[in-house]
Amino acid sequence: MRQFLTVVAFTLLTIGFFAAYSNYGIPQIEPAPPPKDEKLDLGSMTMDQFVALGERVFSGKGTCTLCHNALGRAPALENITEVASKRLEDPRYEGAAETVEAYLIESLVEPSVFVVTGFGKKGTNDKESPMPDVSGGGIGLSEAEIAAITAYLQDKSGGEITVEIPSGIENKADEETEEGEPREAINDPEALMVKFTCNACHMIDGKGGDAGPNLSRIGAMRDRTYLRRALLDPNADVAKGFEPDTMPPDLGEQMYAAELETLLNFLAGLK
Amino acid sequence: MNGFRPVKIGMTVAIFGLLVSLVSLALPGFEQSAVYAAEPAADAAPSFLYEPAPKLTAADYPTVAGVNSRVVVWVFAQLHLWFAAFVLAVPIFVFIIEVIGMRTRDKRYDDMAYEFIKVSITAYSLTAILGGGLVFSLILFYPHLFTYLSTIFSESMFYYALLFFAESAVLYIYYYGWHWLQGGFKKWVHLTLGLVLNAVGTTLMLLANAWLTFMMSPAGVDAAGVFSGDEWAAVHNFLWNPINLHRFVANIAYGGSIVGAYAAFKFLTAGTRQERAHYDWMGYNANFIAICALLPLPFAGYYLAAEIYAYSQQMGITLMGGIFAWLFIIQAVLIGTLFLSANYYLWCGMGRSDGAKRYTKYIKYIAIVLVGAFLVWFTPHTLVLTNEELKALGGPHHKILGPLGIMPAKNTAVNVMIIFTALSFMFYRRSNKVAVVSWEKAGNAIQVALFSAGLLNIIFLGVYHGYFTNTVYKVAASIPQVLTTLVIIVASITLDSFIYRGAQEVGPLRWGRIPERAQYALFLLAVAFTWLMGLMGYIRSGIRQHWHVVDIMRDASSEAFTPTLGYAANVVSVAAIIFMALVIFIFWIAQVSSAKTLPAGYWKE
């Protein structure tokens, strides 16, 4: 009986250790909730708002930044307007598009029509793209959302926005979008960085994009007041060599006050 | 009469299984959803129309107050899987051990094989009961998903039920006929039964795998989920074979570790020296099986992950780069535990030989290297700290430990761990032998040179490519690292077999001369395996995120969100405790069946 109890105790202890390590040994990141269909009020949107919607979809529901990021898993899109015009001339291009706008939309819904050299699925000799159709089941963007992304891409690459804000498109949001419960505050700076996709543009210790300034030692260079303003009003001071209007201007609305403080503490500590 | 109880349990389960399949056949939409085309098209050929995958809302999910439906299904699925893995694996190595016994005519093997299968008989009934529970909870809580899947897999589910009866029948004849079918031609009949048992069991697993891989990489349906009618296409989907391979290998390792725990339990409670010797020997063999299957497992896992990435880049990135990335740190701790306990068991086992003391002085160095490699392996890259700690440290990466957190350091560490485990095993095999060849010294020198050159090469690849090149090189360098490890293992075993050709034995191995602590290493192995399987099962299922069937059927229930890793670990822990309790019950039943009470004066003379 003593042996039996020892074995039981030993088993419980081992499992307890594994569970404790998983709970306290690693950060508890709250994964993003399943995407909800947003009700889009397209009628009253300005082009700026439409572009902002495109940016939100680009880095959120569209999951584009999973691959189109500084790690180079997919082609960079910074100069896509210019690049797209060249693609249309490319002898390898066999699609139906004749304008940049049409090319972009085609690339979104039929990614395999033109695969940039070196980015095809392995073994298909760049004939097949690993990218999914963004209107398909996996991502399920509506026509309006695809148009918004196109507008955003044109805007971001400094091109002329030729997309028109669609009107009269039936809204995909068929279920009563209950005003989502307020999300829970995040108190872990790493998780905040993930939630607000800071790493897409900012590098910290070699990880992250390079569209924004490197933050690895930002605490040594800037004080708290500066950092606070940079978060709340990013265009007030744009670091040398970087584009204005790149960083979302509404972080102040998206973040809770406590989250802002957490993030500030974290940034100020990067020395 | 002690064999009667399992038969009765088996019968009960069989009837229950039959009922479940009948209920599922009667469920609306099982066959009926394939509606006959109302108006036959111009071509007279009859065609079936299948409905697209249903679009659900939260109201489509029945709820039972106070019951979290996801957790219920999760726990049933996990428990069923653990037992299924066990009962599928045991007949595989029982068959192998029985063949070894027949070839060597060493009856100990035959007895051990019989004891293994005896342990798995009760587990077999439990597997079926838990499978019934899984089906029942799926029908209860996720009726639309179950209906959709059973529309597509109606045929394979039918064959599954048939095969299940076949499996039961063969298993009972195999087990109860063991002592009857002995010697000469009868033994051949028994071995054939064992082969059939394995073929049926493996087919059962392949069918069940098809259903779950369909949910990850659907095939045979169009984008809306309309079934083409070609069930083979749905079965033979993209991830089917990678999962088949991974599960087959993992099941053997798992079955070995559970039987090892059984032997450890019997060793600890044994009353006589003979019993201790027998269960020590059994534990050693079970552990050997588990470790042999464990070594190729990382490669099967790598193949599976690569195929997931090839199927869907998004899914692959969610797996390796998203929130699940932290899970691989937990996995590192678990695998480190497996390695350390396996090594510890080998070192303790060297005490069975009188010649082992020639090698015991080296063990402490192996232990130091293993622990060091383990620590490197589980050093996280980004340390999450409080703000004060962050300030003191000057960033999220520790100045000294930070560089140890990246993948090349971890790859180097795991290769070093595997090599030193191989070294432990080499010492174990040598411990009872004395070489007689004239070039023994030179041979040993060559072994030392082989190991040191290989280790230097692995460290060179890890440091140079890991810290002075780019990502592509870092990843690429892991291939020559693994190859070096394989070369060292194969070459050193080959060389040793020549050095110890015709070697003398120091003395007979003293089975049973092993400290009780060593048995706890076997328990640790079984518990860590169980928990790790639960965790990896969660990630396998979790990368579907909020989809029942990826990209085709959305999970609209209130539990569609991906939980945090801590939450998942807690569910896995509770399930693992239930599993262990059931396993202990099985061990106890196996013991009771051989106990006899002689009640004095009870029966009339």
Added chain:
Amino acid sequence: MDIKNYFLPFVAAFVVCAAAFLLLDMAAMNLQGLSLIFNQ
């Protein structure tokens, strides 16, 4: 230290093994379209 029976075989075997492992590295890297020595 037994030079003839231990040290010499060790050195010889070490050189052979190290060379063999380097060849293995080069082959494994070349098969992936890379060279052993890093060049951007």
